[in-house]
Amino acid sequence: MSISLTINGKQTKVKEGTTILVAAAELGFDIPTFCYDPSLELYGGCRICVVEVEGARNLVASCTTPVSNGMVVHTESEKVVEARRNILRLLLANHPNDCLTCQKAGSCKLQEYAYKYVVNFQDHDGERHNYAIEDKNPYIVRDMNKCILCGKCVRSCSQVSERRVLTFANRGIATKVVTSFDIPYEDSSCVHCYRCVTVCPVGALMDKRALGTGRSWDIETKTITCAFCDNGCNFEVGMRGKKVVYVTAKSPDKGRPLCLKGKLGNELKYLDDPKKPYIKKDGKFVESTWSEALELNEIVEKIISLEKR
Ligand code: SF4
Ligand code: SF4
Ligand code: SF4
Known part of the structure; x- marks a missing residue:
């Protein structure tokens, strides 16, 4: 059975059971994710993929929420963007400010989304860890x-x-x-x-x-x-x-x-x-x-x- 819904003003039909994240991707809307991996069981832990569904009380995690008939979804509304910015602020609050020398710079999702949603390291200064870097093994x-x-x-x-x-x-x-x-x-x-x-x-x-x-x-x-x-x-x-x-x-x-x-x-x-x-x-x-x-x-x-x- 196919399900009809609207995402960011575009109408689409997808298979029953499809998640909002996948339906949006099929329409070319890229929703940010940290914990989602199509090879793994659905998890919905990081919440950076939240979207607004008209009529829903709260923002929903698009990676775990299946589409339903008549659903109207907004993937970059003001509320969604603010929620993502808050998540990024919390993550950066206890993250080392190492982008200048980090090997991951340029392919790091945290860096990419912080840039996209204009969140910087100074926004919120929290407790940082001081774990020893584990580099004794050769790989x-x-x-x-x-x-x-x-x-x-x-x-x-x-x-x-x-x-x-x-x-x-x-x-x-x-x-x-x-x-x-x-x-x-x-x-x-x-x-x-x-x-x-x-x-x-x-x-x-x-x-x-x-x-x-x-x-x-x-x-x-x-x-x-x-x-x-x-x-x-x-x-x-x-x-x-x-x-x-x-x-x-x-x-x-x-x-x-x-x-x-x-x-x-x-x-x-x-x-x-x-x-x-x-x-x-x-x-x-x-x-x-x-x-x-x-x-x-x-x-x-x-x-x-x-x-x-
Ligand atoms: S080590 Fe990397 S993959 Fe593992 S939980 Fe931390 S951020 Fe996620
Ligand atoms: S590139 Fe990513 S992992 Fe490395 S310091 Fe910057 S935000 Fe952290
Ligand atoms: S490298 Fe080690 S810890 Fe990482 S997935 Fe493979 S077996 Fe697991």
């Missing part, structure tokens, strides 16, 4: 001072990667994404598949091997398909001028897990100046050779067996 840098608690990494690791490495701990201002017992990634059951990194909307989780390779606006990117197994995952190849400076995992459209072997294999294949691979031996990362690292195919085998279930 992923975690800066929880920049985390906006959207939960995409937690949900991706459990719902898609089926690894359940991450969870939320504590409450209120002390809420934090942690591994079990809050141990570093390298000591946890994390397999450094990079899926959490690909979904993080801010600079809280970054590919360590791509750090310092250039600002996003100086890098030209292309998407390549991994040929190391039949899954065909996508990777982003970053080029500065003619030099390939990084190869990093891309968030898969179909919600597929990723793997470290694909990342390393494609680094070796595409990078002009590949960094050494590291593998875990007796629970510790040690520098390895490419032939040894790429022999480690158990991760890929596990992923394939998960896909076939």
Whole structure:
């Protein structure tokens, strides 16, 4: 059954069960999101996607609200914009003012929406965290001072990667994404598949091997398909001028897990100046050779067996 509704004055018909967010996107209206990911179960946690529905008492989260017949929706009304600005003010109130040096600048959703809705760091000064940056493992840098608690990494690791490495701990201002017992990634059951990194909307989780390779606006990117197994995952190849400076995992459209072997294999294949691979031996990362690292195919085998279930 199809449902008729009006969004920003445009009439449309969509399938029953479609959310307002998806219906709006089909009409070309881009609603901001932090926690939404089509690969994951609906969550509706960050509220930045709120819209105004005529006749409704409150603004509604467009990512979880299904359309209904005759609905009239406004995605950028005064009330909506003010609500989004308030959310952004609260997020920036305890966010480090690091955009000048942050590797995520230029592709960060928080930065993009703060610019769009004209919210700056001085609007509201709140308590900031002082978590130690976790960068001891060779692959992923975690800066929880920049985390906006959207939960995409937690949900991706459990719902898609089926690894359940991450969870939320504590409450209120002390809420934090942690591994079990809050141990570093390298000591946890994390397999450094990079899926959490690909979904993080801010600079809280970054590919360590791509750090310092250039600002996003100086890098030209292309998407390549991994040929190391039949899954065909996508990777982003970053080029500065003619030099390939990084190869990093891309968030898969179909919600597929990723793997470290694909990342390393494609680094070796595409990078002009590949960094050494590291593998875990007796629970510790040690520098390895490419032939040894790429022999480690158990991760890929596990992923394939998960896909076939
Ligand atoms: S995560 Fe985004 S908003 Fe935060 S410092 Fe980095 S670029 Fe700026
Ligand atoms: S790298 Fe992969 S396994 Fe490790 S926490 Fe992130 S999603 Fe989970
Ligand atoms: S680390 Fe990134 S993906 Fe995870 S909750 Fe924080 S902001 Fe969201």
